[in-house]
Amino acid sequence: MSAALEHLERVVPAAPGRPELAGDDHxxxxxxxxIAFEPGGWTPERAAKVTALFDGLAIGWQDHGAEERMDPLFxxxxxxxxxxxxHCLEVGSGTGMATPCLADYFDSVVAIDLSFEMLKRAPPRCGHRVLADGSRLPVADGSVDSVVLMNAFLFPAEVDRVLARAGVVxxxxxxxxxxxxxxxxxxxxAALPGSWEGVCSEAGWGTWAVLRRST
Ligand SMILES: C[S@@+](CC[C@H](N)C(=O)[O-])C[C@H]1O[C@@H](n2cnc3c(N)ncnc32)[C@H](O)[C@@H]1O
Structure with missing residues (x-):
């Protein structure tokens, strides 16, 4: 791992009222x-628990959809x-809050999620929806130009495997x-295998980074 991460000044101000959903102790x-740093961090037991958790949260997930949430992605x-x-692969797409925005930008979007209850609520016309586990992506090596992870678990080895040489995370x-x-x-x-560089910033209520392999 080595990093050249440029931090850009914020240009999108944060509106008042950011939900304080979680702190460091969440x-x-x-x-x-x-999951990001420990090889055994994702077990079948954990997968089952996470699936049940998000299946249970799926009804009403769209209610989290304040417009401000899209600021960092835009x-x-x-x-x-x-x-x-x-080709864009969206991992942990949930109910597809970000998928229409991705479909506007990319020629093709595959949105994958572990939770069927989440996935079935996603908009049908703006990407292929696939029930799959981010730890074992049903995608060929080096076949994806952009992997998008919004509020999603990072499976570093899989992201690295599926991403084209000149692709971005x-x-x-x-x-x-x-x-x-x-x-x-x-x-x-630090979690991704190899050497990466890129830019990051804050926008609205959120944060973002766009990363590419160092040449
Ligand atoms: C916090 S939600 C975010 C959903 C969506 N990206 C958003 O921002 O509204 C995390 C999502 O990741 C999914 N997820 C959790 N573990 C996953 C895995 N191993 N593979 C694929 N999706 C997973 C959950 O089912 C859930 O829909």
């Missing part, structure tokens, strides 16, 4: 770190440098460090 924080696409616009936390599934950009770089 249980999802530890799980997120274990900002990442606008200021993240060159982002190839062909787009990491978004809609509520910044108040997001339950949160990693700072430096930790995403």
């Amino acid at each position: 249980p999802m924080r530890a799980v997120t770190r274990q 900002d990442a696409l606008a200021r993240g440098g060159h982002i190839p616009s062909r 787009i990491w978004v936390n809609a509520l910044g460090d108040r997001t339950p599934i949160y990693l700072p950009a430096d930790d995403v770089v």
Whole structure:
């Protein structure tokens, strides 16, 4: 691992009223770190628990859909440098809150999620929805131009495997460090195999990073 991460000044101000969903002691924080950094962090037991949890949260998930939540994704696409616009894989897409925005930007979007209850509520016309586990992506090596993870677990080896040589990882936390599934950009770089560089910033309530392999 080595990093050249440029921190861009914020251009999108934060509106008042950011939900304070999570702090450093939120249980999802530890799980997120274990999955990103520990080889045994994702077990069948954990997968079953996480599936049940998000199946249970699926009804009403769209109610979390304040417009402000999209600010960091739009900002990442606008200021993240060159982002190839062909094949996008969205991991942990939930009810597809971000998927229409991705479908506007990319030629093709595959949105995958572990929770069928989440996935079945996703908009049908803006991407292929696939029930799958981010730890074993049903995607060929090096076939994806952009992997988008918004409030989603990072499975570093899989992201690295499926991403094309010149591809980018787009990491978004809609509520910044108040997001339950949160990693700072430096930790995403540290977790990914090999050497990465890129840009990161804050936008609205959230944070984002666009990362590419160092040449
Ligand atoms: C916090 S939600 C975020 C959903 C959506 N990206 C958003 O921002 O509204 C996390 C999502 O990741 C999914 N997820 C959890 N573990 C996963 C895994 N191993 N593979 C794929 N999806 C997973 C959950 O089912 C859930 O829909």
